[in-house]
Amino acid sequence: MDAPGGERADLLDSLRKHRALFLGTVAGLSDEQARLTPTASELCLGGLVKHVAATEGEWARFVVDGPAPQPDVDWDSIDWSDPPQAVLDRQDEFRLLEHETLAGVVALYERTALATDDLVASVDLDARQPLPDAPWFEAGASWTARRVFLHLVAETSQHAGHADVLRESIDGRRSMG
Template sequence: MADTSTSGGERADILDLLHKHRELFLVTVRGLTDDQARQRPTVSELTLGGLVKHVSRTEQSWTRFIVAGPPEGPEIDWARIDWSNPPPEVREFQDSFRVLEDETLAGLLAEYDAVAAATDALVREVDLDSSQPLPKAPWHEPGSRWTARRVFLHIAVETAQHAGHADIIRESIDGQKSMG
């Protein structure tokens, strides 16, 4: 049975890392309206609401990977996509960065909270040394595997990276900075 204590040790460190990066990320959307969450004040296509949605879905997909391995699905040749008419799985990926008409920032934040709680529960339960083969992709070395531990660290890194994107977007909207 896995150690489920969080009073110290590796699991507590992983949870602390995840919590700190999530909090820094969420600072960027505090007090925003739905309209502000959809704004694109920079040359990027990214919006704050879209980043919340993307970070949430990415975290959820990586925790599914820990439990079930790489997803089944069509291989996508990203270099040959007709961007004027992308296939459905590419449109779905693009929509993971967008706040759709029927979505609200509050709803996206509630979804993110639920995903974070599920991830935290998995950190407490899973064998951190269990591993899965990475999906075939040009950015993964063929035949490589990641442990659950490595995936949790990757989730923290992804969250931190997108917190930086979000900080720039928020500062462009109203001057608010996460730090400094």
């Protein structure tokens, strides 16, 4: 396939730039360092990579297939002392579990990114899908593929900032400055 131009090239360039900044925050870390939660939050670098990979994959599937079934969770009345399995699974998405490695989640993210890049290069950017029924989305709203890819740029960029703070807290290394 020829390299995309115009809008597609801009989307790909932005995604790749922010992915590189994000992945730069985990360069040279051990699995143990990638599991550290050095700030007031419960975020760790390995978990962030895992989350961003999962989220990008979910949005790419959304572009092609529309909304996935959502877990049956009443988000307003969760008993946090005994949350449902869907909530526990979501929490684990933000952790690098003992059986996982940083290299493994980085490889997953890189495969996911390549698949998304192929999608950006080929999909109708005006194709529209209804957003899932969830409390964080406007009821009845839909997004174009273009809007999804812009959201991925924003999501990746935001998490690159989180990751930068975590990395600086671990060993003082910063991606900029």
